[in-house]
Amino acid sequence: MAEPQYSADEMxxxxxxxxxxxxxxxxxxxxxxxxxxxLARLTHAPExxxxxxxxxIGAKPSVLPLSIGDGELAETADSVVSIAEIFAYWLQxxxxxxxFLGAAQIDRxxxxxxxxxxxxxxxxxxxxxxxxxxxxxxxxREVLIMLRQSKRAFVAKxxxxxxxxxxxxGDSREKLGMPGRGPRAxxxxxxxxxxxxxxxxxxxxxxxxxVTTEQAIAATGWPLKVxxxLARxxxxxxAELAVLRDLNQRTARAHGEGA
Amino acid sequence: MALILDxxxxxxxxxxxxxxxxxxGFTHLIPSAAGHEILRQRRRxxxxxxxxxxxxxxxxxxxxxxxxxxxxxxGNPGVGSLHRLRDAIERGWPRPLEIEEHSHAGxxxxxxxxxxxxxxxxxxxxxGSDLPKYNPRIKFxxxxxxxxxxxxxxxxxxxVAVVHAQQADRKGNVLLWGIxxxxxxxxxxxxxxxxxxxxxxxxxxxxxxxVVLPGWVVSAVCEVAGGAFPSYALGYYPRDNSFYxxxxxxxxxxxxxxxxIERHVMATADFAEFRRRLxxxxxxxxxxxxxx
Numbered sequence: 001m002a003e004p005q006y007s008a009d010e011m012x013x014x015x016x017x018x019x020x021x022x023x024x025x026x027x028x029x030x031x032x033x034x035x036x037x038x039l040a041r042l043t044h045a046p047e048x049x050x051x052x053x054x055x056x057i058g059a060k061p062s063v064l065p066l067s068i069g070d071g072e073l074a075e076t077a078d079s080v081v082s083i084a085e086i087f088a089y090w091l092q093x094x095x096x097x098x099x100f101l102g103a104a105q106i107d108r109x110x111x112x113x114x115x116x117x118x119x120x121x122x123x124x125x126x127x128x129x130x131x132x133x134x135x136x137x138x139x140x141r142e143v144l145i146m147l148r149q150s151k152r153a154f155v156a157k158x159x160x161x162x163x164x165x166x167x168x169x170g171d172s173r174e175k176l177g178m179p180g181r182g183p184r185a186x187x188x189x190x191x192x193x194x195x196x197x198x199x200x201x202x203x204x205x206x207x208x209x210x211v212t213t214e215q216a217i218a219a220t221g222w223p224l225k226v227x228x229x230l231a232r233x234x235x236x237x238x239a240e241l242a243v244l245r246d247l248n249q250r251t252a253r254a255h256g257e258g259a
Numbered sequence: 260m261a262l263i264l265d266x267x268x269x270x271x272x273x274x275x276x277x278x279x280x281x282x283x284g285f286t287h288l289i290p291s292a293a294g295h296e297i298l299r300q301r302r303r304x305x306x307x308x309x310x311x312x313x314x315x316x317x318x319x320x321x322x323x324x325x326x327x328x329x330x331x332x333x334g335n336p337g338v339g340s341l342h343r344l345r346d347a348i349e350r351g352w353p354r355p356l357e358i359e360e361h362s363h364a365g366x367x368x369x370x371x372x373x374x375x376x377x378x379x380x381x382x383x384x385x386x387g388s389d390l391p392k393y394n395p396r397i398k399f400x401x402x403x404x405x406x407x408x409x410x411x412x413x414x415x416x417x418x419v420a421v422v423h424a425q426q427a428d429r430k431g432n433v434l435l436w437g438i439x440x441x442x443x444x445x446x447x448x449x450x451x452x453x454x455x456x457x458x459x460x461x462x463x464x465x466x467x468x469x470v471v472l473p474g475w476v477v478s479a480v481c482e483v484a485g486g487a488f489p490s491y492a493l494g495y496y497p498r499d500n501s502f503y504x505x506x507x508x509x510x511x512x513x514x515x516x517x518x519x520i521e522r523h524v525m526a527t528a529d530f531a532e533f534r535r536r537l538x539x540x541x542x543x544x545x546x547x548x549x550x551x
Contacts, residue, residue, distance in 0.1 A: 030336065030337060031337075053363060054285050054286055054287070054438045054440070055285070055438055055439070055440070056438065065337075066336065066337035066338075066498070066500045066503070067286045067336035067337050067498065067500075067503075068286060068336060069285050069286025069287050069336075069438045069440075070286070070498055071287070071437070071491055071493055071497055071498060073438075074287070074437045074438050074493060075493070080437060080438055080439070082439050082440065082441065082443065082444070083285055083310070083363065083367045083440050083441045084367040084368065084370065084371045084441060084444055087363060087364035087367050087368075087382075088364075088367070088368070088382070091364070092364070092382065092383050092384075111387070115360075115389070115390075120389075120393050121393075122349075123348065123349055124349075125345075125349075126333075126340075126344070126345045126348045126349050127334075128332050128333050128334030128340075129330065129331060129332050129333055129334075129360055130331060130332065130360075130361070130362040130363070130388065130390060131311075131331060131332035131362070131363050132332075132362070132363045132364065133362075134362040134364070134384060134385060134388045134390065135362055135363070135364040135365075135382070135383070135384040135385075137387070138383060138384060138385075138386045138387070139383060139384075160389050161387065161388060161389045162388060162389070162390070163387075163388060164386060164387025164388060167387050173387065176386050176387055177386070177407070177408065178383075178386050178387070179383065255500045255501075256500065256501050
């Protein structure tokens with residue numbers, strides 16, 4: 001049987017979705033993480049509880065939301081609570097297993113920048129800012145991160161740390177006394193990076209099909225560590241692709257694109 | 260007891276030059292019509308407070324109404340940048356904009372502290388983030404009971420809160436549902452408050468746990484059908500995602516933005532006329548959809 005054809009973004013979304021276990025309570029960022037979390041819910045993790053920072057708990061959207069507070073989220077949620085409550089009782093109250101985040105930039109210890117490129121007070125590029133991410137990064141039991149891998153995004157030094165990963169590596173995160181353990185994996189369009197246990201430095205541990213180690217190294221702004229037993233990500237199954245494409249098509253129709 | 264006023268009268272009465280104004284609504288129920296009216300009445304030197312500035316503050320900032328912005332996420336949701344906000348921060352146009360930047364969780368506790376008449380809010384937050392380095396109003400304190408290090412932010416106490424809701428009754432009791440954001444907190448934290456509603460009805464259908472703002476905590480209630488457009492009002496109309504995409508193009512360049520505001524906001528009498536003009540313009544554009 002012929003292998004199904006798929007894009008790098010589809011591979012990234014499928015690989016990220018697989019990391020969410022069934023029944024997990026997941027605080028979802030908008031964009032790539034939302035697509036992956038909903039793919040998980042529609043495939044192997046029907047009991048995953050998706051929480052969006054708009055206060056929607058147990059959202060089951062049939063189309064991907066464009067914003068973090070689309071009506072679809074409120075109408076399909078088990079409960080809708082205030083913003084003060086979602087952050088205080090649900091996130092800070094340690095009810096969240098997985099925080100699922102995107103970012104503009106990341107460094108080797110999985111710290112994230114969504115605030116500014118250049119100097120904070122006279123920025124080259126002003127980005128949206130923290131939103132819920134800074135506290136998701138502190139308080140979720142663990143964090144999954146999705147972003148496309150390139151030298152612009154994977155940088156040796158962040159201009160601004162919006163949300164903490166492992167800070168300076170080693171035990172520097174633990175010393176600050178954050179309730180959450182920190183990032184478990186970074187899923188990109190090229191592969192999967194996981195923190196090396198003692199140093200917490202991101203290490204390439206899996207390459208997606210058709211991608212070379214050299215490509216991953218070339219797309220990283222620091223000397224990328226590569227695991228000795230580098231794995232190969234299983235390609236998206238026909239079933240995973242069908243569900244993802246169906247979701248994306250429904251979403252495009254609902255948001256008035258192309259259809 | 261809330262006054263039932265038309266929106267122009269409410270803004271004239273309760274929003275003053277130099278005020279700290281918090282117009283809230285988390286993606287849902289954004290008080291867009293009230294934002295337009297503040298533009299029309301040319302308020303100046305405002306300190307604008309809002310978790311997600313959204314289009315409403317992009318417009319006010321781009322027209323030079325704001326001196327300072329207090330916020331926690333400044334993008335066009337699902338689309339990209341707020342170009343007028345970026346232009347003000349990156350290049351000081353049309354005037355320099357002071358910013359005070361927080362996280363969502365930080366602003367939520369700051370509003371709750373304001374509502375509760377406390378000097379500050381406390382949270383497990385900002386740990387490891389650079390935000391406290393650039394915002395001196397975020398501090399860390401030691402818990403007097405456990406010795407834990409916790410973040411503290413000063414209460415937000417706006418001069419005036421502006422929110423949108425689905426319904427009010429003729430006594431000005433307000434009912435809202437769906438994503439309720441920080442609307443209750445911001446109204447309770449503010450000295451004055453204006454609530455625009457989709458409709459004023461004889462009787463609001465409440466249940467014991469409904470989110471109700473009694474008329475006696477609200478300064479003014481104004482009926483503005485469709486007043487949250489292009490945001491949405493659950494039970495009334497959906498979010499106009501296509502307009503959010505279009506805003507990216509409208510706000511991208513200074514001149515195009517200013518002309519659009521002059522034509523669609525300053526030269527219209529009210530939000531209803533703005534909507535009619537927009538729909539008429541859309542009629543000639545094959546790709547646009549107008550909801551609500």
